[in-house]
Amino acid sequence: MRILYVTPYVPSRIRTRPYHLIRELARQGHRVVLLTAAASEQEVRDADELRQWGVQVEVFPVPRARSWGNCLAALPTREPLQAVYAYHPAMERRLAEWARSGEVDIVHIEHLRAARLVRAVQGVPTVYDSVDSISLLFEQTLRLTPGLRSRLLAALDLGRTRRYEARLLTWYDRVVVTSRRDKEALEALARRYLSPSVRPAPITVVTNGVDLEYFRPQEGPREGKTVVFTGKMSYHANVAGALYFAREVLPRIWARDPEVRFWVVGKDPPEAVQRLARDGRITVTGTVPDLRPYLARAAVAVCPIPYAVGIQNKVLEAMAMGVPVVSSRAAAEGLEARPGEDLLVADTPDEFARHVLHVLGDPELAARLAVAGRQYVETSHNWALIAEQLAGIYRMRG
Numbered sequence: 001m002r003i004l005y006v007t008p009y010v011p012s013r014i015r016t017r018p019y020h021l022i023r024e025l026a027r028q029g030h031r032v033v034l035l036t037a038a039a040s041e042q043e044v045r046d047a048d049e050l051r052q053w054g055v056q057v058e059v060f061p062v063p064r065a066r067s068w069g070n071c072l073a074a075l076p077t078r079e080p081l082q083a084v085y086a087y088h089p090a091m092e093r094r095l096a097e098w099a100r101s102g103e104v105d106i107v108h109i110e111h112l113r114a115a116r117l118v119r120a121v122q123g124v125p126t127v128y129d130s131v132d133s134i135s136l137l138f139e140q141t142l143r144l145t146p147g148l149r150s151r152l153l154a155a156l157d158l159g160r161t162r163r164y165e166a167r168l169l170t171w172y173d174r175v176v177v178t179s180r181r182d183k184e185a186l187e188a189l190a191r192r193y194l195s196p197s198v199r200p201a202p203i204t205v206v207t208n209g210v211d212l213e214y215f216r217p218q219e220g221p222r223e224g225k226t227v228v229f230t231g232k233m234s235y236h237a238n239v240a241g242a243l244y245f246a247r248e249v250l251p252r253i254w255a256r257d258p259e260v261r262f263w264v265v266g267k268d269p270p271e272a273v274q275r276l277a278r279d280g281r282i283t284v285t286g287t288v289p290d291l292r293p294y295l296a297r298a299a300v301a302v303c304p305i306p307y308a309v310g311i312q313n314k315v316l317e318a319m320a321m322g323v324p325v326v327s328s329r330a331a332a333e334g335l336e337a338r339p340g341e342d343l344l345v346a347d348t349p350d351e352f353a354r355h356v357l358h359v360l361g362d363p364e365l366a367a368r369l370a371v372a373g374r375q376y377v378e379t380s381h382n383w384a385l386i387a388e389q390l391a392g393i394y395r396m397r398g
Contacts, residue, residue, distance in 0.1 A: 001030045001031070001105050001106065001391065001394060001395070002030070002031045002033075002103055002104050002105045002106075003025060003030050003031065003032045003033070003104075003105065003106050003108060003394065004033050004035070004095070004098050004099070004104045004106070004107045004108070004124075005018065005022055005032055005033065005034045005035070005108045005110075006034075006035045006036070006091075006095060006107065006108065006109040006110065006114050006117055007034065007035075007036045007037070007110045007111065007114060008036075008037045008062075008085070008086035008110070008111050008113035008114040009036065009037060009038070009039065009043065009086065009111075009113075010036050010037075010038050010043040010044070010046045010047050010050075010059065011034070011036070011046075011050060012043070012046045012049075013211075013214075014232070016208070016211075016313055017110070017129075017131060017178070017208055018110055019050075020209055020211065020383040020386075020387075021383070021386070021387055021390060022034060022050060022053070022055060023050075023053055023383075024383050024384050024386070024387030025387050025390070025391065026053045026054055026055055027053075027384075027387075028384075028387060028388070028391065030391065032054075032055045032056070033055070033056045033057075033058075033098065033104070034047075034050060034055055034056065034057045034058070035058050035060070035091055035094060035095055035098070036057065036058070036059055036060070037059075037060050037061075037062040037086040037087075037088055037091060037113075037114070038059045038060065038061050038062065039061075039062055039063065039064065039067070039086070040063075043059075044059055044061065047059050058094060060088040060090055060091040060094075061088075062086050062087070062088050066088070067085050067086065070084040070085060070086075070087050071084060071085060078160050078163070078164075079116070079160065079164065080112065080134075080157050080160045080161040080164050081153075081156070081157050082112045082113055082134055082157060082161065083112055083113065083115060083116050083161075083164060084116070085113050086113040086114060087113075087116065087117075091117065092117050092119075092120045093120070095107075095117050095120045095121065096120035096121070096122075099120065099121045099122060099123065099124050100122070100123075104124050105124070105125075105394070106124065106125050106126070106127060106394045107121050107124050107125070107126045107127070108126075108127045108129060108394075109126065109127070109128055109129065109172075110129040110131060111129065111130070111131055112130070112134050112161070112164075112165070112168075115128060115130075115168050115171075118171050118172060119171075125173045125174075125394075125397075126171075126172045126173050126174070127172065127173065127174045127175070127176060127393060127394065128168060128171070128172040128174070128175045128176070128201070129175075129176050129177075129206075130165070130168070130175055130176070130177045130182065130186065131177065131178055131182075131310060132177065132178060132179075132182050132309035132310035133165065133177070133181075133182040133185035133186050133189075133309055134161050134165065134309075135158065135161045135162045135165050135185065135189060136181070136182065136185040136309050137154075137307075137309045138154040138157060138158040138161060139154075139158065140237075140307035140308075140309070140330075141154040141236060141237075141307065142154045142155060142158065143307070144240065144306045144307045145236045145237070145239075145240050145307070146239070146240055146243060146272075147236050147239060147240070150236035162189055162192075162193065163193050165186060165189050166186075166189040166190050166192065166193035166194055166200075167193070167194075169186065169189075169190050169194070169200035169201050169203070170194065170198055170199075170200055170201070172201045173201055174201055174202060174204065174393055174396065175200075175201045175202070175203045175204070176203070176204050176205070176206040176390070176393065177203060177204075177205060177206070177310070178205070178206065178207055178208050178310040178311045178334065179205060179207065179309075179310055179311055179333075179334035179335075180205055180334075181309065181310075181333055181334055182309055182310055182334075183203045183204075183205055185309075186203055187200075187203060204393055206386060206389055206390055206393070207311055207334075207380070207381060207386060208310070208311040208313060208316065208381065208386075209316075209377075209381040209382055209383035209385075209386045210313070210316040210317055210319075210320045210377050210381050210383075211320075211383065212320055212377065212378060212382065212383075214292075215292065215295075215316075215317045215320035215321050216320060216321060216322075217321055217322035217370070217374060218292070218296040218321065220296060220297075221297075222296075222297055222298060222299050223261070223297050223298065223299060224299050224360070225257065225259050225260045225261060225299065225360060226260075226261045226262075226263060226297065226298045226299050226300075227260060227261065227262050227263070227298065227299065227300045227301075227302055227356060227360075228262075228263045228265060228294050228295060228298035228300070228301050228302070228318075228323075229241065229242060229245060229262070229263070229264050229265070229301070229302050229303070229304065229314075230265045230266055230291050230294065230295065230301070230314045230317070230318070231265075231266045231314045232266050232267055232268065233264065233266040233267060233268055233269035233270070233273055233284075233286075234267065234268035234269070234270065237305045237306070237307055237308060238266065238305060239269075239270060239272065239273055240305060240306050240307070241303065241304040241305035241306065241328070242264050242269075242273050242276065242304075243272060243273065243276075244304050244305075244306055244349075245262070245302060245304040245352070246262065246276045246282060248349040248352075249304065249349045249352045249353050249356070250262060250282075250353075252349055252350060252352075252353035253353045253356055253357060254281075256353075256357055257357065257360070258281075259281075260281070260356075260360065261281050261282070261283070262276075262281065262282045262283070263282075263283045263285065263294055263298065264276065264282070264283065264284045264285065265285045265288055265291060265294045266285070266286075266287075266288075266291075267286060267287040267288075268286070268287070269284050269286060291317065292321065295317065295318055295321045295323050296321060296323075298323060299324070299359070299360055299366065300323070300324050300325075300326060300356055300359050300360060300366075301314075301315075301318035301323045301324070301325050301326075302325070302326050302327070302352075302356065303315050303318075303325065303326075303327040303328060303331040303332075304327075304328050304331075304346075304352065305328055305330060305331050306328060306330060307330050308328075308330045308331050308333070308334065309334075310334055311334045311335065312327075312331045312332075312334065312335075315327055315331060315332070315335065315343070316377050316381050318373070319337075319342070319343065319373030319374060319376060319377050320373075320374060320377045320381075321374075322370040322371070322373065322374050323370065323373070324343075324344075324359045324365075324366045324369035324370055324373070325343040325344070325369070325373060326343070326344045326345075326346060326352065326355045326356050326359065327343055327344070327345055327346070328345070328346060328347075328352075329345050329346070329347055332345050335380075336380055337373075337376050337380075338372075338376075341372055342369070342372045342373050342375075342376040343369065343373060344358075344359070344369070
């Protein structure tokens, strides 16, 4: 199958969904052409790895100045700022050329930031990979994030994003998302904003996977009283999670065991997160070249984010490495994992602290969670099987 794949950012190990789907589709014998926006020179360089897989890649630089210009131009319109942020007119023209060429069987467009480009496609079936429901994310951001800037941006874009995401369901032939939660959110938007006479595209859950070779259990000692939280720390939900765990959960843990250490591992932590390291028992690393050594040494991985959409890759990565996971219910909701069997789920600070202490103090429980978590991701989050599912969706007609 000849696949034209379109993304608003260069796929990489950080942009894990398109990175692994494209790699697996190429491995399975499909011809993949990628059109992608790039926000930095590093992203442009990242595209070289995809070319090594036999993928034809065309990169369109969208620097920060262009993104802000796109957003300013969209302010007086009904289009969400997210929908124009990564827009490049040359990318749209090139998409139209490919669609007219007769050399494409399917056009796959990922994320709200690239969704508008479908208007350049005629005569070729289209799949929209929404990934998550951005409206659902904004709703939760407004209610739960501590960051004023994030709340203001969510308030500005929420109304127009709801209507836009509903309309997107009429622009494509098929839609895929990462979780049932996001599927239900998009279907609710369709019922709310579309006329009963309008039939939206069918929505299918195509979950995220994890690289089971890259993230695998490692030999060696763990630091017995170390808890790790990984992720891009400039993301507002991760900021909220780090602050919640440090302010609400850790004091309860330390009341029982003051020697427990907390590592916050990930790029671009804001000042509020960096200040946590004033307590010597908390380490805030900033950017690291590889997350795996931190996961391999930690006794427990936590995902304490208070709100979430889609699939939390940080949870899958920890489970794949055989690290026991304690998660908020919001972070676990997109998974089919069994609470109490594959991971532990907490609703309150007291429950979170109790679960962490239980894992730290019970080696048999930690070992059971480690084995069950690894088995869960092997069964339910294998990229090769997920890519086969996606290829089956490409072949659907009607």
